[in-house]
Amino acid sequence: MNDTVIQVADLSKRYRLGVIGTGTLSHDLNRWWAKVRGRPDPTLKVGQAAGGSSPSPVGGDRVPTSDYMWALKDVSFDVRRGQILGIIGRNGAGKSTLLKILSRVTAPSSGEVRVRGRIASLLEVGTGFHPELTGRENILLNGAILGMRKAEIARKFDEIVAFSDVETYIDTPVKRYSSGMYVRLAFAVAAHLEPEILLVDEVLAVGDMAFQRRCLGKMGAVAKEGRTVLFVSHNMAAVESLCSRGLLLEGGRPLAMGRTTDVLDAYFALVGTGGVQDLALREDRQGNGKLRFTSLGFRAGHNAGTGDVVQCGADLELVVGYRAAPNLKNVSMSIGVNALSGQVLFVLGNEMTGTAWETAPQAGCMSCQVRRLPLAPGQYPINLYCEVNGVLADWVQGAGSLTVEAGDFFGTGKLPPASHGGLLVDQQWGLHGA
Template sequence: MSDTVIQVENLSKKYIIGHQQQERYTALRDVMANGAKSLGQRLLKPWGKQSANPAYEEFWALKDVSFEVKQGDRIGIIGRNGAGKSTLLKILSRITEPTTGRIRIKGRVASLLEVGTGFHAELTGRENIYLNGAILGMSKAEIKHKFDEIVAFAEVEKFLDTPVKRYSSGMYVRLAFAVAAHLEPEILIVDEVLAVGDAQFQKKCLGKMEDVGQEGRTVLFVSHNMAALESLCLKGIFLEGGKIKEIGLAKEVAAYYQKTIKENRELQNQNHGNLFKFSQKHKIGIANIKYYLNPNYWEKGWDLKIEFDVIPKRYYQKVGVGLSLSSLSGISATIMPPYFTNYVIDELEETTKCIFECSNIQKYLGGGDYTITLWLSKPKVEYLLKLEDILVVTIPACELFGTGKYFEYHLYGLVPLPLTYRTEELKA
């Protein structure tokens, strides 16, 4: 008997994207007129090429994807935003149908794709545990046997009889993951929703997924955190533009992905002087993103300077400016949220240049490649515009605080600590 639990053959998924027209809304008469026009075109040209509708565009989220998953595999799926990862998981979870191709799945599937997946907002936490178990095909006795373990893992004992619509996003995720992982599915599918939880909970979830895999069940895991993915998964799939770019051992696929990110960002770095990213919803944009690494001869290191222009199309008060640096493996080196740093533009009406500077950056970070994320926000309320991993900066190797030794790559850790070493003889 074959041990293949998921077989994907030539899987493709097409979406139709609507482009905004001059009208602010579409009336019933417009729908009827467009339908009559389309019917007329098909009658006049039944076999001819139809004229393209400029208001709509085809977008292939996945294109001819094929792979197999064996029982007990722990597979990490990686790729940039928009690569097709979430679409693939939704098709495997039977949430959406493929346009072409087919999938064969053997076994019970539990999915956690976004906050509150499969939960009914009006039901309590207790009721949702039983509801999810029933959806997975478990009997009431089986769910009751696992109930206490689920509640203990989720840490929501006090709120079991509260409707989940009143849960925070963290409580939602804790309970949803606990249900998905403990009700013994043969296949567990987890998207990067775990980023909502705190660090302790994320570690707890990764440990549980590893346990699930070691029990012979199958795990599909999407994450931008390469370190977590490499520690949990044995195999990896790298998606790019809706197609499989690389498939193989998790460490090798992750290394190839990081190399691709660096190469792409280095090409994009050259064009960021003309880059303009704009939020249509919030009427605010970021342009002219640049970074500079200048030698600091006095301290024998390098100074980092990051600058960009904020361009508003309306008047704003209290716009927060945030920045973070991460290793290519997805580990955060520093996060500077404006509600903590108080980097806030009090009044924003004209184009304003923002500048971040750090003297002798190598005092704080090991040499290597780091991605830069920028964002504008109403602090603690909402993002106005977020540009993830918009630049890659390569910090040169540095001498480790006058020791004559060079801290070359952050593969050995992000922070070069100036530790000293000595021994003491213990007297009897």
């Protein structure tokens, strides 16, 4: 029996520049509404561009040569029943676009998608929920949309409420929910209403640790029941533990597909594991440009690991190259160190620690030394942020990524498990009688 449940062939999606929204569902629905009312279709087919300027249908450069850009280009893959496919890639790689096409929120520009089975999707927060309706009404509505009978939904109702932990608020309109409650209920609905295919986009970024673990457990259970899960995440540890297969997107194209470990290796090679990142050509930056980062490098002192990898507890120097306009005043630099989930772990800053730079040479580098790096093994994306005279000059997110491997931080040879968070804290213990 052929148990392929999703078949994607030569899928491409082109967006018109200037209509980039927040990427939320409500925006997509607005666009759909515009279409229904006879407004211009934002999902025009290749070669059917309105307004004359012709897109570049070949080559697929993401550098827009006209008013269009490819969010996805020539993506083909199959997913079999019961598989959990992890979809990874940098910001803007096309992951959410792919899930939106699979769940028919948006249409492809070209290519083909075949899906066998009932899909439930949890795209960006709140998909499929009506803000004015209560939690209870939304559960019933979603069940009905999925084609379930009333009795079936009633059977699942208590499980959903228990999983989402929103019992007290179940008769409150969901617009009054916190984002955490909202996503808990949305995930519970999507996962429990017995879809044959479950699409999940980044839900883990919102919930707390306990909820994240419950979601991962539930997705695993869904797949064990022979259903299929597509899981988009920046949390590589979660992808590694949950997914049997991976798909790496880069600039809308599939860069690697196959065993999760191989695809994760490809991802880490792509985002760079330390070494020097060239930042001069990055376009996804903000600020007035009076100062611009050109590179980010790491130098490890004693106890360091080999090559680009740093050990926990090593002395580390972060070096940021830059170019600047003449006569800058009051340069304030921050380096943010994040978890793969996107959560900020800590921010290093020159001013905060009492080093003021009243001016800066036109080209040079700023360095920051961190003694005894307090990070558990893992991968840590770095953001760079600089203000000149109180105004944002340059801001590059994901400027590089620090790979930390096991080291003897506490002098005991022991380290906390990954579930205890990424930070290592110097500590002394005492035990005192009354």
